[in-house]
Amino acid sequence: MGIAMELRNVYKSIGKKEIIKDLSFDIKPGEVFGFLGPNGAGKTTTIRMMVGLMKITSGDILINGKSIAKDYKGAVKEVGAIVENPEMYPFMSGLKNLKHYARMMDGIDDERIEEVIKLVGLEKAIKEKAGRYSLGMRQRLGIAQALLHRPSVLILDEPTNGLDPAGIKEIRQYIRRLAEEENVAVIVSSHLLSEIELMCDRIGIIKNGELISIQSVNGQEEESAVTVSIEVEDKSASREILENDFDLKVAEEGRYLSIKLEKELIPTIIKKLAAQDINIFEVNVRRTSLEDKFFEVIGENTIA
Amino acid sequence: MRNFLNLMKNEQIKLFSRFATWSMFIIIAVIIIASGIITFIFDDFVTKDYGDNWRTELQEENADFEEMMEGEYMEGAYTGEIERNNYHLENDIKPSSYDGWQFTLDNAGLSMMISLFTIIIAAGMIASEFRWGTIKLLLIRPISRTKIMFSKYATVLLFALSMLIFLFVINLIVGAIFFGINGLNPTFVQSTMSGFQEVGIMKEIFTEYGLQMIKLVMMATFAFMISSLFRNSGMAIGLAIFLMFAGNMIVGVLSQYEWSKYILFANTDLSQYQADRHPMIEGMTMGFSVTILVIYYIIFLAVSWIAFTKRDVAGN
Numbered sequence: 296m297g298i299a300m301e302l303r304n305v306y307k308s309i310g311k312k313e314i315i316k317d318l319s320f321d322i323k324p325g326e327v328f329g330f331l332g333p334n335g336a337g338k339t340t341t342i343r344m345m346v347g348l349m350k351i352t353s354g355d356i357l358i359n360g361k362s363i364a365k366d367y368k369g370a371v372k373e374v375g376a377i378v379e380n381p382e383m384y385p386f387m388s389g390l391k392n393l394k395h396y397a398r399m400m401d402g403i404d405d406e407r408i409e410e411v412i413k414l415v416g417l418e419k420a421i422k423e424k425a426g427r428y429s430l431g432m433r434q435r436l437g438i439a440q441a442l443l444h445r446p447s448v449l450i451l452d453e454p455t456n457g458l459d460p461a462g463i464k465e466i467r468q469y470i471r472r473l474a475e476e477e478n479v480a481v482i483v484s485s486h487l488l489s490e491i492e493l494m495c496d497r498i499g500i501i502k503n504g505e506l507i508s509i510q511s512v513n514g515q516e517e518e519s520a521v522t523v524s525i526e527v528e529d530k531s532a533s534r535e536i537l538e539n540d541f542d543l544k545v546a547e548e549g550r551y552l553s554i555k556l557e558k559e560l561i562p563t564i565i566k567k568l569a570a571q572d573i574n575i576f577e578v579n580v581r582r583t584s585l586e587d588k589f590f591e592v593i594g595e596n597t598i599a
Numbered sequence: 600m601r602n603f604l605n606l607m608k609n610e611q612i613k614l615f616s617r618f619a620t621w622s623m624f625i626i627i628a629v630i631i632i633a634s635g636i637i638t639f640i641f642d643d644f645v646t647k648d649y650g651d652n653w654r655t656e657l658q659e660e661n662a663d664f665e666e667m668m669e670g671e672y673m674e675g676a677y678t679g680e681i682e683r684n685n686y687h688l689e690n691d692i693k694p695s696s697y698d699g700w701q702f703t704l705d706n707a708g709l710s711m712m713i714s715l716f717t718i719i720i721a722a723g724m725i726a727s728e729f730r731w732g733t734i735k736l737l738l739i740r741p742i743s744r745t746k747i748m749f750s751k752y753a754t755v756l757l758f759a760l761s762m763l764i765f766l767f768v769i770n771l772i773v774g775a776i777f778f779g780i781n782g783l784n785p786t787f788v789q790s791t792m793s794g795f796q797e798v799g800i801m802k803e804i805f806t807e808y809g810l811q812m813i814k815l816v817m818m819a820t821f822a823f824m825i826s827s828l829f830r831n832s833g834m835a836i837g838l839a840i841f842l843m844f845a846g847n848m849i850v851g852v853l854s855q856y857e858w859s860k861y862i863l864f865a866n867t868d869l870s871q872y873q874a875d876r877h878p879m880i881e882g883m884t885m886g887f888s889v890t891i892l893v894i895y896y897i898i899f900l901a902v903s904w905i906a907f908t909k910r911d912v913a914g915n
Contacts, residue, residue, distance in 0.1 A: 309913075340913075343735075343912065346739040347738070348735060348738055348912040349911040349913060350911060367741075368743070369741075371740070374739065376739055378739070379735065380732060381736075382731055382733050382735070383731075383733065383736075384731060385731070386616050387612070387613070387616050391612065391616070395609050395612065395613070396736065396740070398606075398609055399742055400740055400741065401741075
């Protein structure tokens with residue numbers, strides 16, 4: 296297993312302003328990497344650098360070991376991408392749009408085009424003018440165009456934009472399948488955690504052009520500390536028990552008591568509370584470390 | 600190379616998938632047909648056919664001209680016509696009747712329309728991709744930006760050429776329908792360096808259309824450059840068309856200065872070096888103008904290239 300895409304100390308300045316500061320991370324084949332950050336954090340700029348639309352001020356981006364700056368053609372051959380909105384030629388049919396891009400790359404025959412159309416489920420509308428497509432259909436056509444040449448790295452900028460919940464689910468399953476079955480490295484950007492959380496293996500959070508942290512979505516490390524909300528009848532009694540017996544910090548959130556604790560402790564405190572004859576209505580574990588982190592970031596992001 | 604041909608094919612498809620492009624051809628056709636009808640119905644003088652006694656007809660014509668020139672302000676107005684008629688009489692050449700070739704030659708001025716249309720196409724070539732947002736999908740292929748740019752530029756030239764051929768063919772067809780055709784390369788009497796002469800019409804047509812082509816290519820390349828530089832087609836169209844029409848005036852205003860001969864528009868009209876004309880500014884030669892044109896052309900292309908290949912494709 297090599298590395299599909301590697302960012303090495305990437306900086307981007309426009310004029311005197313540093314837009315991207317020291318971005319370094321890598322993405323493995325078969326992995327879905329979420330690129331999360333509020334609008335204006337530098338996601339699209341980073342993606343534009345990944346595909347060579349913008350120059351890298353310093354540092355380098357390697358795709359399958361090939362530098363996008365030094366070996367543009369070699370590197371970009373392995374990349375399929377949607378940058379921002381999937382814009383198509385509105386006066387041509389979906390099929391003509393796909394053929395247009397197919398002519399720009401090697402080894403794409405009509406069969407492959409058909410295959411990709413089927414894959415994204417556009418068979419019915421493919422002969423219609425792209426200008427009449429809904430945003431969801433354009434999104435699918437965008438994905439089709441990115442997949443034509445069987446890239447090993449797929450970059451999708453806000454792919455769930457404009458999709459209804461059913462569409463989001465479909466794209467999610469589709470992206471997972473690509474990663475798991477075809478070993479494609481997928482980079483998905485979004486400003487909404489909820490939309491990409493379920494499809495990503497890891498999520499990198501970016502704020503004001505800096506990478507704040509990288510979290511594995513289902514990794515063990517953050518399973519240890521969780522936040523639990525408990526709804527009980529007698530809040531003050533429970534609070535006393537939790538604070539005195541377990542030495543926990545308890546916060547009151549409306550009807551709930553909110554505690555941060557090790558996961559292993561949960562059965563113990565429930566037993567203890569029950570033993571004290573306190574009625575428990577609800578115990579809710581929030582897998583929050585990611586969400587909390589993200590909200591911290593979102594709250595503070597300023598478009599400088 | 601296969602690569603480049605594919606790119607050209609793409610550009611052709613994009614160009615001709617739009618009705619706007621077709622409408623340009625339709626407009627040209629409509630104008631020519633209208634001009635054919637108007638000439639056929641209203642213009643008895645140009646389309647006049649001479650009978651067997653054409654000598655007396657020409658003499659009568661000359662007498663009429665003389666008479667008309669006696670009127671106030673009309674002095675010398677018809678000397679050219681009289682000289683031409685005299686040439687026919689002296690050399691015993693029967694004036695050929697007006698035909699499709701003549702019509703084609705007379706309508707060479709319509710290549711102004713082609714310049715206009717080519718400027719519009721050139722201006723949109725790069726700017727439209729930015730406007731549609733498709734530039735982002737176009738420039739992430741394993742093809743150098745240089746190649747993409749030149750495929751676009753070549754498409755502009757190909758468009759200009761196909762319009763010119765279209766103009767020529769439609770002119771000939773419409774002319775032939777209304778006025779007939781006098782053989783494959785009829786001759787007619789034209790004023791040249793050494794007075795009037797009988798010349799083949801094909802040569803005249805090609806010179807006329809060829810000279811128009813130079814101005815067309817220069818202005819289209821200019822529009823292409825602005826389009827690449829500012830990524831805005833409106834600006835490119837506006838500037839190029841304004842300069843195309845105001846160019847001669849600008850040179851006229853500045854002609855008192857020695858350096859005005861280096862202005863592009865002092866050089867785009869190479870017909871100024873034809874026999875019966877004078878260069879716009881004293882001391883200019885054909886070789887000088889060609890050199891200046893080549894220099895401008897290279898600058899236009901270089902600026903387009905730098906703007907297209909070296910700059911970031913940033914957000915909206």
